[in-house]
Amino acid sequence: xxxxxxxxxxxxxxxxxxxxxxxxxxxxxxxxxxxxxxxxxxxxxxxxxxxxxxxxxxxxxxxxxxxxxxxxxxxxxxxxxxxxxxxxxxxxxxxxxxxxxxxxxxxxxxxxxxxxxxxxxxxxxxxxxxxxxxxxxxxxxxxxxxxxxxxxxxxxxxxxxxxxxxxxxxxxxxxxxxxxxxxxxxxxxxxxxxxxxxxxxxxxxxxxxxxxxxxxxxxxxxxxxxxxxxxxxxxxxxxxxxxxxxxxxxxxxxxxxxxxxxxxxxxxxxxxxxxxxxxxxxxxxxxxxxxxxxxxxxxxxxxxxxxxxxxxxxxxxxxxxxxxxx
Numbered sequence: 001x002x003x004x005x006x007x008x009x010x011x012x013x014x015x016x017x018x019x020x021x022x023x024x025x026x027x028x029x030x031x032x033x034x035x036x037x038x039x040x041x042x043x044x045x046x047x048x049x050x051x052x053x054x055x056x057x058x059x060x061x062x063x064x065x066x067x068x069x070x071x072x073x074x075x076x077x078x079x080x081x082x083x084x085x086x087x088x089x090x091x092x093x094x095x096x097x098x099x100x101x102x103x104x105x106x107x108x109x110x111x112x113x114x115x116x117x118x119x120x121x122x123x124x125x126x127x128x129x130x131x132x133x134x135x136x137x138x139x140x141x142x143x144x145x146x147x148x149x150x151x152x153x154x155x156x157x158x159x160x161x162x163x164x165x166x167x168x169x170x171x172x173x174x175x176x177x178x179x180x181x182x183x184x185x186x187x188x189x190x191x192x193x194x195x196x197x198x199x200x201x202x203x204x205x206x207x208x209x210x211x212x213x214x215x216x217x218x219x220x221x222x223x224x225x226x227x228x229x230x231x232x233x234x235x236x237x238x239x240x241x242x243x244x245x246x247x248x249x250x251x252x253x254x255x256x257x258x259x260x261x262x263x264x265x266x267x268x269x270x271x272x273x274x275x276x277x278x279x280x281x282x283x284x285x286x287x288x289x290x291x292x293x294x295x296x297x298x299x300x301x302x303x304x305x306x307x308x309x310x311x312x313x314x315x316x317x318x319x320x321x322x323x324x325x326x
Contacts, residue, residue, distance in 0.1 A: 036285050038074055038100060039299065044263035044270065045102055046137050046191045048072070048325060049287075050203055050317070052296040055325065057285035067259060067283055069126075071105050072325060074285040075261075078275050079234065102287060103271050104135065107252070107260035109280075115250040115273070117226045122248035122266065135326075136223070137265040139203075142192035143212035143219040146297075152186040153178075187212055189221060189268050204295050205315060221267050234275040246274045259283065293320035 036057040040049045049055070049072075057074055067073050080098035083089050092098065107113040107126060114125040124131045145152060160177045163169035169177060190204040198206045211218050231246025244250035250273055252260055258277035263269025272278065295315040298304040305312045 036074065037291075038102065038285070038287065040102065041099075041297075043141075043188070043190060043268055044265050045072070045104070046265040046268075047139060047203060048104075048135055048137075048264045049102065049290075050293060050295075050320070051190075052298075052301075052315075053293040053317075053320065054291045054301075055287050056289040056291055057287050059285045061286055062283065066280065067105050067108065067286065069105050069108055069111075070326075072102060072287040073105055073259075073261065073283050074100050074102050074287060075278055076282040076284070077101055078278055078282065103261035103263050103269070105259055106131070106262050106272075107254050109254050109256055109258055111254045111260070113250070113252045113254065113260045115248050117228065117249060120226055121224050122226045124262075135264045137191060137267070138223050139191040139193055140223060141189040141221040141265075141268055142206065143187050143189055143221075144204075144206060145210045145212060146186050146188060149186075149210075149212075152182060156181045156186070191265070192220070202317075223267060225267070227267070231274060233273075236276060242276070244273050244276055248273070252277060257281065287325055290320060290323045290325050292322075293317035 036059055038055045038057055040051050040053045040055070043051055076093070077098035078101070080092075082092055082097070106124060112125075112127050116123055116125065124133065156178050159181065160169060160174050163177070164171055164174065190206070192206065193201060193203070196202070198208060213219070226248050228247050228249065233244060233246045236242045236244065242250075242252045244252065248266070252272075254260060254277055257280035259280060260272045261278055262271040262273065293316070294301055294304070294312070295317065296304045296312075298307075
């Protein structure tokens with residue numbers, strides 16, 4: 001008696017590769033057109049959004065309607081220099097290119113947005129009506145060191161000496177270079193509640209040895225104080241009646257598909273006051289939901305957990321998990 005054996009067909013390499021490419025295509029389309037997961041890298045939206053928080057964002061809605069006022073959006077870095085090559089541009093736009101920024105929509109196409117100073121405080125008018133903005137950060141900002149200040153000072157001084165030895169820096173610029181690098185590379189500004197002790201701060205861990213002092217006092221940037229010192233900005237187009245210069249004074253009539261967006265942390269946000277209206281084609285998501293919150297600067301929380309397995313959980317903000325954001 002003979003028995004027949006049936007050999008199951010073996011998957012070919014090309015067949016497996018095809019399935020993998022199909023799966024990657026599906027994932028890419030879902031992430032591009034459906035939803036996104038975003039991490040907050042800066043404090044420009046404090047205290048609505050804190051550094052180290054992860055958010056769920058809806059991309060599908062903006063395929064059917066335009067962004068609306070007060071929505072928190074994600075968009076491509078407006079200062080990114082896109083390629084003139086069409087294929088490269090598409091790759092930069094949808095695969096790998098500019099970083100994601102997050103701000104709040106203040107004005108939409110057709111709106112007249114004006115920033116003025118009243119009684120020493122910055123105020124925004126939308127179509128002639130003064131805005132009530134309860135979401136603006138009401139806490140002062142405190143300067144803190146990212147690392148040990150003595151270590152930072154030594155590193156920057158060595159960097160300055162190296163630049164001097166290579167002829168890229170004059171010795172007379174030593175102090176200015178050191179001060180600049182310390183401020184922008186080794187210090188950050190974080191929201192601070194002066195009514196609470198350092199140990200009880202609700203937003204970030206703040207310890208006395210990491211606070212930046214000037215004349216024996218912590219450096220504080222107070223909220224609701226007008227900024228009238230012009231900054232380096234992307235200037236309006238020649239002939240435009242729109243004005244902005246990086247301060248709280250601006251006057252903009254939004255055109256077709258233009259949006260005026262600002263950070264909730266007005267004293268520490270690089271937004272449309274610096275680079276002008278955002279083209280709607282670069283807006284790609286609406287931030288909806290906070291998933292979790294950890295006081296961490298790491299891009300991947302698992303890296304922080306591996307580095308600091310005990311301390312990590314002390315920096316988890318349990319009261320900010322699983323929340324809608326507005």
